[in-house]
Amino acid sequence: MNLRLNRIKSQNLMTNIYIGSALLILSILDVFLNSFFRINISGSLPGNLSIFFPLILGFLGLSYLRTEYSGYKFLDSLNKNINTTNFNAFLTLFITFAILKAFPPALSWMVLDANISGDTKEACTGTGACWTYIKVWFKRFMYGMYPNELHWRINSAFLLVIGLGFVGYFFKENLKKYLALYYVVIYPIIAFLIIYYLISGGAFGLVWVETGAWGGLSLTFIVSFFCLIFCFPLGMILALGRRSNLPAIRYISVGYIEFWRGVPLITVLFMSSVMFPMFLPQDFFMDKLVRVIIAITLFEAAYCAEVIRGGLQALPRGQYDAAKSLGMGYWKMHIFVILPQALKLVIPGIANTFLALVKDTPLIFVVGLAEIAGMLALAKTNPKWLGFAMEGYIFAAIIFWIICYAMSKYSYNLEEKYKTER
Amino acid sequence: MNNKIKRILPQLLTILFVVFVFGFFTINAQVNMDNRGIDFGFGFLSQEASFDMQFTLLDYDGQDSYLWAYVVALLNTLLVSFLGIIFCTILGVVIGVARLSQNFLIKNSAAWYVEFFRNIPLLLQIFFWYYAALRALPLPENAQPWFGVTYMTIKGYYIPSMIWENLNVFMSCLIAAIVAIIFIRVYARKIQEREGKQLPVLYISLALITILPLLSFLIGGVTLDFEMPVLKQLAQTSFIFEGGIALPPELIALVLALSLYTSTFVAECVRAGIQGISKGQKEAAASVGLTPNQILKLVIMPQALRIIIPPTTNQYLNLTKNSSLAAAIAYPDLVLVFAGTALMQTGKAIEIVGITMLTYLSISLAIAALMNWYNKRIEIKEK
Numbered sequence: 001m002n003l004r005l006n007r008i009k010s011q012n013l014m015t016n017i018y019i020g021s022a023l024l025i026l027s028i029l030d031v032f033l034n035s036f037f038r039i040n041i042s043g044s045l046p047g048n049l050s051i052f053f054p055l056i057l058g059f060l061g062l063s064y065l066r067t068e069y070s071g072y073k074f075l076d077s078l079n080k081n082i083n084t085t086n087f088n089a090f091l092t093l094f095i096t097f098a099i100l101k102a103f104p105p106a107l108s109w110m111v112l113d114a115n116i117s118g119d120t121k122e123a124c125t126g127t128g129a130c131w132t133y134i135k136v137w138f139k140r141f142m143y144g145m146y147p148n149e150l151h152w153r154i155n156s157a158f159l160l161v162i163g164l165g166f167v168g169y170f171f172k173e174n175l176k177k178y179l180a181l182y183y184v185v186i187y188p189i190i191a192f193l194i195i196y197y198l199i200s201g202g203a204f205g206l207v208w209v210e211t212g213a214w215g216g217l218s219l220t221f222i223v224s225f226f227c228l229i230f231c232f233p234l235g236m237i238l239a240l241g242r243r244s245n246l247p248a249i250r251y252i253s254v255g256y257i258e259f260w261r262g263v264p265l266i267t268v269l270f271m272s273s274v275m276f277p278m279f280l281p282q283d284f285f286m287d288k289l290v291r292v293i294i295a296i297t298l299f300e301a302a303y304c305a306e307v308i309r310g311g312l313q314a315l316p317r318g319q320y321d322a323a324k325s326l327g328m329g330y331w332k333m334h335i336f337v338i339l340p341q342a343l344k345l346v347i348p349g350i351a352n353t354f355l356a357l358v359k360d361t362p363l364i365f366v367v368g369l370a371e372i373a374g375m376l377a378l379a380k381t382n383p384k385w386l387g388f389a390m391e392g393y394i395f396a397a398i399i400f401w402i403i404c405y406a407m408s409k410y411s412y413n414l415e416e417k418y419k420t421e422r
Numbered sequence: 423m424n425n426k427i428k429r430i431l432p433q434l435l436t437i438l439f440v441v442f443v444f445g446f447f448t449i450n451a452q453v454n455m456d457n458r459g460i461d462f463g464f465g466f467l468s469q470e471a472s473f474d475m476q477f478t479l480l481d482y483d484g485q486d487s488y489l490w491a492y493v494v495a496l497l498n499t500l501l502v503s504f505l506g507i508i509f510c511t512i513l514g515v516v517i518g519v520a521r522l523s524q525n526f527l528i529k530n531s532a533a534w535y536v537e538f539f540r541n542i543p544l545l546l547q548i549f550f551w552y553y554a555a556l557r558a559l560p561l562p563e564n565a566q567p568w569f570g571v572t573y574m575t576i577k578g579y580y581i582p583s584m585i586w587e588n589l590n591v592f593m594s595c596l597i598a599a600i601v602a603i604i605f606i607r608v609y610a611r612k613i614q615e616r617e618g619k620q621l622p623v624l625y626i627s628l629a630l631i632t633i634l635p636l637l638s639f640l641i642g643g644v645t646l647d648f649e650m651p652v653l654k655q656l657a658q659t660s661f662i663f664e665g666g667i668a669l670p671p672e673l674i675a676l677v678l679a680l681s682l683y684t685s686t687f688v689a690e691c692v693r694a695g696i697q698g699i700s701k702g703q704k705e706a707a708a709s710v711g712l713t714p715n716q717i718l719k720l721v722i723m724p725q726a727l728r729i730i731i732p733p734t735t736n737q738y739l740n741l742t743k744n745s746s747l748a749a750a751i752a753y754p755d756l757v758l759v760f761a762g763t764a765l766m767q768t769g770k771a772i773e774i775v776g777i778t779m780l781t782y783l784s785i786s787l788a789i790a791a792l793m794n795w796y797n798k799r800i801e802i803k804e805k
Contacts, residue, residue, distance in 0.1 A: 095528065267757060359541075359542075366749060373549065
């Protein structure tokens with residue numbers, strides 16, 4: 001049921017529009033002035049009425065403006081989009097006012113009253129955020145305790161690894177058939193060697209930096225990158241195992257997948273740090289970072305396997321039958337017919353798994369590896385920089401948000417692309 | 423013959439591999455434990471735990487056994503999960519429906535809400551609420567009451583507690599009302615199928631669920647009192663609230679972060695479910711003369727729920743598993759208490775991590791089994 005104060009007839013359409021827009025503009029102006037300039041026009045009204053004044057005013061304005069068809073393009077699209085019913089009009093006003101009210105404090109805290117100059121805590125004199133803190137600690141948040149003069153090694157390692165990732169695009173036609181071989185086998189090995197020798201050093205005249213000094217966002221990237229390239233082949237084997245018609249292999253794969261999918265990552269990390277050393281030979285030492293990477297790889301492989309299984313199941317039976325009728329064996333059929341098609345289908349799914357993996361890496365903080373959440377905890381308790389937890393977490397949240405949002409958009413685009421191609 | 427070998431050999435090799443890995447680990451573990459003088463066993467469970475927990479649902483103190491500590495910690499985990507599931511469902515349904523709104527502003531606000539909370543790691547969100555947002559709350563002496571009787575302070579959220587007398591009479595009345603409602607629903611459906619008549623089930627149910635418990639107050643001798651939190655001065659500058667229930671900031675931060683984060687996924691499930699129903703269904707239902715309410719209840723919801731429930735349960739499961747992040751802000755959940763404190767004290771790494779993992783695994787498998795059963799039941803039976 002729509003509340004209509006005034007039945008609209010064609011001759012007073014213009015009157016309605018004038019009254020409606022005047023009321024609406026007045027209500028928005030009231031809130032705007034109130035929040036940006038602290039001028040309260042409705043302050044003279046008694047008590048609670050002044051709070052609801054703009055809401056009531058705007059509501060009346062919108063109900064005057066609501067017509068089936070006015071002939072004005074802007075007004076019609078306004079009515080169609082935000083002013084269809086009373087309830088909608090109310091929500092519209094509510095959201096508009098909330099944004100208007102929240103914007104000035106947020107802006108002044110983030111920008112207007114914030115400080116970024118100087119490099120001690122004393123430079124932060126404003127009532128807003130202290131970005132000086134972020135500026136001073138920026139290198140720590142990015143590179144952890146890695147020595148300052150050696151940061152070029154991390155940067156160049158990342159650039160090399162990313163560059164090598166694009167090499168596949170430039171393969172000539174006659175090399176295309178080795179593309180999968182390159183990405184699944186050769187690339188991970190080269191990337192591992194690059195990161196190992198460039199970042200940890202110890203050879204070719206580079207100074208050795210122990211993994212305890214690695215940290216910050218670069219550690220997040222290292223961990224998620226390695227886990228991705230290792231969990232993919234493992235996941236593939238498990239997915240094939242789960243669809244195998246040999247019962248022993250199938251049950252073992254199902255058991256593996258369901259086990260890892262059933263436990264939280266944090267317990268897996270605990271396992272890697274306290275339980276895993278017990279399972280290794282006595283004098284066999286394994287670095288903490290390596291243990292964590294192994295643990296996350298084993299964990300993510302189960303999720304990867306489920307994604308790949310989805311791709312395998314999506315292929316029509318005819319593909320299997322056709323391959324078999326050509327006399328292909330199990331491995332030939334899978335390597336040349338099934339997997340190339342199935343893997344193409346699951347690329348968006350894998351991108352999503354990778355996204356989840358990146359979002360999970362801050363958890364390695366609980367076993368004492370100082371990636372970005374760990375560095376924040378460290379900075380937060382530094383006696384020279386007490387009381388800036390908010391800035392730190394907002395900074396980290398922004399960085400992660402940009403990375404994850406870009407990745408989710410990318411995977412969404414891939415999904416759309418493959419949807420149309422099929 | 424050749425075929426048989428082809429089938430058996432890979433299986434044999436796989437089993438051998440698994441046996442080898444497990445054997446290797448077991449032997450190493452044995453040697454390592456012998457060297458360190460630890461023996462394998464679950465005897466420690468009955469020993470005195472001798473550590474304290476900040477927040478418990480059941481009575482617990484340091485003299486209780488590790489087994490009891492495990493139960494209490496598990497209850498804390500379940501409490502967080504339960505609260506998180508309730509809030510994320512409410513938020514998720516609202517946001518999911520809002521994303522399908524025709525209102526441009528609402529649709530986009532909901533979309534941004536989802537994009538915002540989904541793309542920030544959960545651990546960072548928990549840290550943000552716990553270390554940054556909740557630390558900005560007032561001290562107890564400066565706290566303004568919310569809704570008159572509850573106080574949100576830096577030390578936690580204080581709410582009145584209920585003191586019941588003859589609670590069991592009230593509860594049995596409530597249960598009787600629920601049972602009666604179920605019976606009436608079944609009966610109403612039968613009547614409708616046989617005679618096409620519709621009983622006002624909703625009104626009858628509402629009447630039953632209010633009148634029966636009310637009767638228990640009037641006749642059954644049930645009384646309800648509220649114990650209000652009261653500000654008390656301990657020293658010159660130190661104030662606390664006494665009485666009522668205190669929800670610690672760890673719990674609040676955890677529930678907030680978990681429900682905001684998971685609600686985005688639930689919202690996407692709800693949206694997909696509602697979008698998954700073709701417009702024709704609604705139009706067909708309208709053309710046979712169903713009212714909008716009936717269309718929603720009898721045509722849209724049953725079909726949408728079939729799409730929504732399985733992925734949503736998955737999200738509930740994720741939430742339960744994610745609640746283990748509690749360990750990072752020292753909320754006494756299963757991981758912190760058992761895999762943290764108890765492990766440090768006893769050194770029984772294998773047993774304790776094993777028990778913790780098995781607990782989560784059994785929760786997951788139980789819910790998965792329930793889900794499979796449900797899916798089978800609601801499956802569209804095609805001819």
